[in-house]
Amino acid sequence: MCSGDMSNLRFNSLINLKLTQESGQTSQAPWKYNSIENMDKFDELIYLKVPSINNQVNDETISLGKLPILLKLSQDKSNLNEFSYLYEFPKKVNKREFSLDINNFSKNEIKIIEKEIRDEISKIYDLNFDLEKFYNFLLDDEKLAPSLDFCNGLRLFIAKDPFECIISSICSANNSIARWTKSIDKIKSNWGEKLEFESGIFYSFPKPNQFLDFYETPIEEADADGHSYEIDCYTHNLKSCGVGYRASYMKKASKMILDNEVNISDIFNMDYDEAFDLILKIPGVGPKVADCILLYGFDYEEAFPSDVWIKRIISHLYFDGEEISADKTREFGMEHFGDYAGYAQLYLFHYARKSGLMDKIKK
DNA sequence: CCGCAGGTTCCGA
DNA sequence: TCGGAACCTGCG
Incomplete structure (x- = not known):
């Protein structure tokens, strides 16, 4: 065009x-x-x-x-x-x-x-994030410094849309990147707006009110349709997108957002702790997902999402291999890295992946 | 076929 | 307040 x-x-x-x-x-x-x-x-x-x-x-x-x-x-x-x-x-x-x-x-x-x-x-x-300044901070920490060899030019990748980020993050919990990506793609092609460009076809991410109408299971969808076809013909439901038990979480999250129980524009104006507590009320959102949402969806760069890998990396690098809880990991990260917690998490994770550290500390 | 990974929820000390 | 089982699915 x-x-x-x-x-x-x-x-x-x-x-x-x-x-x-x-x-x-x-x-x-x-x-x-x-x-x-x-x-x-x-x-x-x-x-x-x-x-x-x-x-x-x-x-x-x-x-x-x-x-x-x-x-x-x-x-x-x-x-x-x-x-x-x-x-x-x-x-x-x-x-x-x-x-x-x-x-x-x-x-x-x-x-x-x-x-x-x-x-x-x-x-x-x-x-707008000052990478050079962050690199000075990073080089002052001997545990963090080696990450620069693997992460030069790596930046946070902030979500286009906070709602999409919330649903995606719920979907990512206890899930693999491959499966999570597929599920989101299916949700978009099932219910998103179809947009045809010269360069290809894209689908938008559905809106909160659409989620309320989605069937959760093939059975539900077939029931509503009077069972005219074989059950595996019914694919316009969340379970068929491979989201598993997270289907109901997604619908409940959408409802809370529509009811203004969770107000997206308010979250932008909250301080981190207040936003964290609010987001935690959404079913399917625990501490790790909450921090991902706040970091990637709302740009709270003091968040330190603590999954098993970050837990292992922090245990290995800063606690002499002694195993610490995810909660402790999160506290340590926020305390130790301050406003750079989000970037530190990103750099540590990628560093561990690329340097072979992950294979080494895998239990 | 089974075992496993992954974060949250729920249950029972 | 805590440990641990259960949850769903795809992959090896």
Whole structure:
């Protein structure tokens, strides 16, 4: 369709895009990845607020409120100090023709849209975080320092949407990355808005009110349908997405959010402890998932998500191998790393994975 | 076929 | 307040 002028759309900051995308951060399922020659490319959908849009196909004006936009990021592997990006408008939304190009917008509107895209990328990749300063902190800690050999340019990968992050994080609990990713993909393709771009088809993440209507099991779905087919034909239910017993948690979480028992915009204004206590009330959310949500969904960088691996790593590095509880690990991390806890957790985890430390401390 | 990984919940000391 | 079993699914 159309996209921006490549020469202007560029960031100059230290980041390793591929590393950041693929470091297993549980904020959202990974973006689409294509490697072209020496370039790493990532495609992903974001939503932006825009003014009303003139749909040229049916000659009507649509007020979407938010416009889905496909982002296409690329980075030359040999230069981690910059990356470029393009954006693309959809040609179909839920099978409706949707013709938009850059000429639909005034110069000023384009300026607004491109500014929003920039802000969004900056937020998602935490580009305002001062990595150099963090590296000074890191090098002062002899246990932490070796991680830099494996993590140069690694940044936090902040969720596009806090609700998606909450549901994804619930799904990630007691789960493997592979299964968790598949489940989220199925949820999106089952119920998300279908968006067709020149570069491919994407699905949005469903909204909280949609979750309330989802069937939990194939049986439930078949019952509602009068059992017209074999039971395994019923796939539009959460269990069939492979989420297991987390299905009811997801629905309850959505309900709490809709009922304002958990108010997403309030959380942004809370202090960490208050936000932590509130999020813990959501079923399926324990301390580890709560910290993931706060770190990746709400950018509370003082959170120190403590799973079994971080527990083992901290025990090994800082407690002479003596086994400490997940709770103790979390306390230690927050105490020891302060506002850098989230980054320290990220760097330690990736370092252990890449250095072979994980295999060594596996019980 | 079975064993295992993974965080939260729930149950019973 | 704590330890430990149960939970669901995919992978080896």
